[in-house]
Amino acid sequence: MAASVLFVxxxxxxxxxxxEAAFRREAERLGLEAHVDSAGTGxxxxxxxxxxxxxxxxxRNGADISDYEARMVSPADFHRFDHIVALDPxxxxxxxxxxxxxxxxxxxxxxxxxxxxxGQGVADPYYGGDADFDTAWADVSAxxxxxxxxxxxxx
Ligand code: 4NP
Numbered sequence: 001m002a003a004s005v006l007f008v009x010x011x012x013x014x015x016x017x018x019x020e021a022a023f024r025r026e027a028e029r030l031g032l033e034a035h036v037d038s039a040g041t042g043x044x045x046x047x048x049x050x051x052x053x054x055x056x057x058x059x060r061n062g063a064d065i066s067d068y069e070a071r072m073v074s075p076a077d078f079h080r081f082d083h084i085v086a087l088d089p090x091x092x093x094x095x096x097x098x099x100x101x102x103x104x105x106x107x108x109x110x111x112x113x114x115x116x117x118x119g120q121g122v123a124d125p126y127y128g129g130d131a132d133f134d135t136a137w138a139d140v141s142a143x144x145x146x147x148x149x150x151x152x153x154x155x
Pocket of ligand 1: 014
């Protein structure tokens with residue numbers, strides 16, 4: 001059975017769509033079959049495409065996220081996914097609060113999958129500029145790479 005991963009940030013329009021795209025690419029490279037999605041802890045942007053600046057950063061790195069659609073994370077996701085991966089420590093705390101008893105998903109922080117960056121968050125580029133979106137892409141790529149390699153070993 002394919003492994004499943006859900007990436008979660010605050011708005012689901014900047015960091016987690018980038019993480020989803022980076023993970024899809026890494027999984028393909030490793031031949032890892034995976035069901036991949038992203039969501040937000042907030043509901044402000046539900047139904048909307050990613051931030052244009054996130055789309056542009058993805059495009060600069062050869063990925064197209066323009067057809068992604070924001071949604072909010074729900075307790076049911078803990079029964080649907082093997083891994084739920086928070087983009088920053090606040091997202092992780094919010095997820096711990098809604099985690100149902102007997103949840104199947106393993107909860108982690110994305111940068112926990114990068115040696116030397118355990119416990120760190122991917123900085124929110126929402127109030128920043130293009131350079132901040134490029135930094136976010138670099139961070140999510142590192143995290144997605146680490147997680148995908150671990151999942152490929154465990155399959
Ligand atoms: P994200 O960025 O959590 O990486 O999608 C944000 C998007 C929207 C808002 C905050 C962060 N907002 O306040 O609307």
